[in-house]
Amino acid sequence: MGQRFELQPLSIESYKLRNGLRVVLNHDDAVPVVAVAVYYDVGSRNEREGRTGFAHLFEHMMFQGSENVPKAGHFQYIMKAGGTMNGTTSSERTNYFETVPADQLPLALWLESDRMRSLAVTQENLDNQREAVKEEKRLRYDNQAYGQIFDIVTSMIYQNFANAHSTIGSMEDLDDATVDDVKEFFRVYYAPNNAVLVISGSFDPATARELIETYFGDIPEQPVAPPINVEEPPEVADDYREWNDPHAPLPAFLLGWKIPARRTPEFNALYLAGKLLYDGESSRLYQKLVKGDESVVQLFGFTDERRGPSSILIGAIPKPDQDLSKIRETIMAEIETMSAHGPTSDEMMKLQNQLINDAVRLRQSSMSRAQAIGEYALYDGDPNLINTELDELLSITPDQIRRAVSTYLNTANRSLLDVTPAGKG
Incomplete structure (x- = not known):
């Protein structure tokens, strides 16, 4: 619970x-x-x-x-x-x-x-x-x-x-x-x-x-802006591409997954999974790749939150002479483990404490409050969601996280960009 x-x-x-x-x-x-x-x-x-x-x-x-x-x-x-x-x-x-x-x-x-x-x-x-x-x-x-x-x-x-x-x-x-x-x-x-x-x-x-x-009050109203369609098929557009970056000193890669829209239960579960996988020094991938193997110069992960289909991105810049495919295998193995077993009770406790800490900090800044309220008012038509979002996130169970990771991340339906450095194309 x-x-x-x-x-x-x-x-x-x-x-x-x-x-x-x-x-x-x-x-x-x-x-x-x-x-x-x-x-x-x-x-x-x-x-x-x-x-x-x-x-x-x-x-x-x-x-x-x-x-x-x-x-x-x-x-x-x-x-x-x-x-x-x-x-x-x-x-x-x-x-x-x-x-x-x-x-x-x-x-x-x-x-x-x-x-x-x-x-x-x-x-x-x-x-x-x-x-x-x-x-x-x-x-x-x-x-x-x-x-x-x-x-x-x-x-x-x-x-x-x-x-x-x-x-x-x-x-x-x-x-x-x-x-x-x-x-x-x-x-x-x-x-x-x-x-x-x-x-x-x-x-x-x-x-x-x-x-x-x-x-x-007297600024004139205008006709409503034209509607837009942001619907997506479940499949990614392109599962592999290689790109030569003329400014990159080292190779790199970036993985991307398509996930459901913001504020759906699945999105919330995946947002929390992202925090456990790549957010901060105690995250699983940081502990494995940066602290443990010491195989990467930089690890990055990001949840791109949208009103329509959203995405999760995970990538790394390896240290010289490290095997990119091994690093990717480590990332996919962690995703597979989470999709099979979900987060541990210790991870859930730490995650929930972090969510509470974030919510308290947000409330301490008038600008942070204004921006969060602005998004809920614009995207959801309900600025009061700022008062209930923490409870929504705290109610996500380990099994919801496990199922969401299994459905959306532990899958071949993902995009992989291989970056080759200057002069190595």
């Missing part, structure tokens, strides 16, 4: 403006700061062939100024107010967020509303941000050792274009983008009715409601 742990429920108040903007307020006076997070329901999953990279391009465009905010002004206003800020893009969403001293909430809301209302979509801004994205792609993907392997494996796991293409997108597609394309993308996906606004931290709820109505 999973253990029970009572966390004080977070205060969650949610409502919707007339223009469709979903608002969630999480009042907590423990620290005199407030976090604001805006989640737009647009990620690489919403892009079509020939127009990839738009969601990520927009993350850059949103800092290029709006009707009342000059280019890069957003950064300057927040930094001068003593705050921090950023934005990120994934397959599932694009988010923008700032943490500011509690008395600066009006500033944060004004800045977010001004760019939702009146982003400066000009040829000049498009040109310079297109170049910024290209430079980012060169630095982080093309010219970095192993920088492309996760995108390549993703394209091997998924068959549906919505799931398979990379978030950073194609440079050719970005070159083909016109100002009209960008304006249309902004109109459809950056509408208030396609967004969630979360405020978490120290604020007066009645004042916050007035500010939100003042700044966001």
Whole structure:
């Protein structure tokens, strides 16, 4: 049986403006700061062939100024107010967020509303941000050792274009983008009715409601964004590929499995299995490959959580002259053992303590709370899930983990990318 742990429920108040903007307020006076997070329901999953990279391009465009905010002004206003800020893009969403001293909430809301209302979509801004994205792609993907392997494996796991293409997108597609394309993308996906606004931290709820109505209430609603299909057949698209990485000093490999959507019981069981297999120094594979055999320079594992079919990736960079196939056999043997016997009672106890610790830590940061609440509101339509997710995870049994590993990981239905280093192709 999973253990029970009572966390004080977070205060969650949610409502919707007339223009469709979903608002969630999480009042907590423990620290005199407030976090604001805006989640737009647009990620690489919403892009079509020939127009990839738009969601990520927009993350850059949103800092290029709006009707009342000059280019890069957003950064300057927040930094001068003593705050921090950023934005990120994934397959599932694009988010923008700032943490500011509690008395600066009006500033944060004004800045977010001004760019939702009146982003400066000009040829000049498009040109310079297109170049910024290209430079980012060169630095982080093309010219970095192993920088492309996760995108390549993703394209091997998924068959549906919505799931398979990379978030950073194609440079050719970005070159083909016109100002009209960008304006249309902004109109459809950056509408208030396609967004969630979360405020978490120290604020007066009645004042916050007035500010939100003042700044966001008259931004026009837009027609609903077109629906997308992210369904997948069970089989991976490609089970083997070899790729020559001109920047890699050593060979490497990456394995990928297709698994069910986030927040399903099977996904939760596999997420926990991943923690036991590859997360942290006490995990099975770290103990076997890094501590025990001392055969790898680096071990990595990752659960890619999506609203549709998701994935688990496990890979390694071996030490020079180590046998890659033996390392892979060790990984598959651990998966096979877990699929036969499940986790031990000691592993379950440690895992549950880790989950409780993670949940407590998340609650201590206004920004962590805002982001978790934003995801539940956007993906599930229920921000209150932040108060029940820990119990859901603690209720997963060792046998559920065993069955999920047996069904989804201990199988030949997986993708393997072999990376050969510079000059060894």
